[in-house]
Amino acid sequence: MNIIRACEAKGNIRNEMSVIFVDGFYQWLNYFSKDKAKLYRTFVHMFNTEVFYTAVVDENLAAIAACSINNVPSVKLEYSEFRKHLGFIKGTIAYVILKKEFEKKQYPFQISENMGAIEFVATSENYRGKGAATELLKSIIDSSSCSEYVLEVADTNTNAIKLYEKLGFAEFMRIPQKHSEKSGVNHLVYMKHVKKKEVESLGPIL
Structure with a gap:
């Protein structure tokens, strides 16, 4: 398995990223369209490849x-793309809702300078489990300079938790959610990982 940043991948990796994102x-997302092909085309433009990392297995994108870091958006949504692929009404609704939820994400706590926000974790259907x-x-945590990492996950996503x-x-x-009966999510759960500091042994002092 090869772990690389998306911006370092050969060729156009965005199409594969969009498929994994939409499937995950x-x-x-099916509120905006039941047609996965439309959704693949809608979201292919949005990934900030500077902050996305990918797992590649046998030249296939696996996750x-x-x-x-420092509140740099993971994605950048373009209204024209939503309107082109989803139509004027659905495209506008999707853009307005997801712009706030994805690009201008507001966490219910302060994101510090040394904190990385893990977002949009998804695995290809061919490599799940x-x-x-x-x-x-693991690679992101080990290679990044952050001392803490946070993420958001639905309480019903027990496998991810x-x-x-x-x-x-x-x-x-954890934050209770409105309209939980429709969304299927009772709470949004926030989790934190604190990187262990390596302590150098000084040995016995003579």
Whole structure:
């Protein structure tokens, strides 16, 4: 498995990223369209490849995740793309809602300078359950200069929560959600990982 930043990938990786993103978050995105092909085309433009990391297996994209530092947006949405692929009404609705939720994300706590926000973690349907997301997140945490990492996950996404706990994330906040019956999400859970500092042994003092 090869872990690289999306901007370092050969060729146009955005198409593969969009497929993994839409498949991973289709439960929420299908409100705007049930047609996955339309959704693939709608979101292909938005990824900030400077902050997205990818796991590649046998030259196939297996998983994606972003690590936003200093509040740099992970994605940048363009209204024209939403309108072109989803139509004027649905495109406008999707753009307005997702612009606020994705690009101008507001966390219910302060993001400090030494904190990385892990976002948009998703695994290809062909590689789920094979450790791709685990290795990707490990690599992000090990290679980044941040001392802390935070992420948001739906309380109903128990598989993801178990994965994050294995990686050392612990819940520190949860926010109840309105209209939980429609969304299927009761709370948004916020988890934090604090990187362990390496302590150098000085040995016995003579």
